[in-house]
Amino acid sequence: MTSLSDAIHSGALRGNVLASACPSRDILKHVTSRWGVLVLIALQGGTKRFAELRRMVGGVSDRMLAQTLQTLEEDGFVRRHDHGEVPPRVDYTLTPMGEEVAEHVRALADWIEGNLPRILKPENSRAETA
Amino acid sequence: MTSLSDAIHSGALRGNVLASACPSRDILKHVTSRWGVLVLIALQGGTKRFAELRRMVGGVSDRMLAQTLQTLEEDGFVRRHDHGEVPPRVDYTLTPMGEEVAEHVRALADWIEGNLPRILKPENSRAETA
């Protein structure tokens, strides 16, 4: 058959993420970072303000939230809108591109959530915490 | 309409990944870790030996490869088979569950690779390295 999907799945036409030099690794790193994942998912609900995100994403600090948002903005996944008011009012939205990655990230997270029982079944001695 | 998909997409029925206590976060961490992602993708090509993986996954060290494989094995995503020969011969395969996560992980990585031009377009001053 030697179809395209065969080739892709066999790895023949797979991109070069596996190669060290690939710039995809940087983007991947941002998107799969601890807070990156959660912020992208949180923003799928629509535009959110800083404090809203901080409340949604459990455990995130101001510092990390700001940093994560900046990185995602630089990558073009998030648009920041400062209303220039006092007190400050800033909100964050996924760009069209951001919606696309977020969709993939969410699919992954959803799969994990949905299969947690299967994963956590003590078929193996899962003793670790991290 | 208030359909299920509406509810899901709006976040109403989204799981609790966003909550700090959610155990999904640990699994997510393993799967989206720097080397976890790449190992899962590499193993999609079929069963691989340790040295093969080390060659495929550019830049990975023995230490990190071993560690990553152990974590993925504990999570039930990878099955390790030691042939008990001398010299040692050990190979790694995705479990059915592993194939499922790997599919999502690969979809994400593929999207990034495929959209790199769009992402890297210097609409914004991307000056950073990491």
Next chain:
DNA sequence: CAGTATCCGAAACGATACTG
């Protein structure tokens, strides 16, 4: 409210050396 600056401990990671 929406951040930034600074400090510091914890965790990830790489290099090297060693083993069955």
Next chain:
DNA sequence: CAGTATCGTTTCGGATACTG
């Protein structure tokens, strides 16, 4: 070949204090 042990570095990330 397939790892482990140890060490040192670098990065991550939390706490606290401060600002427009």
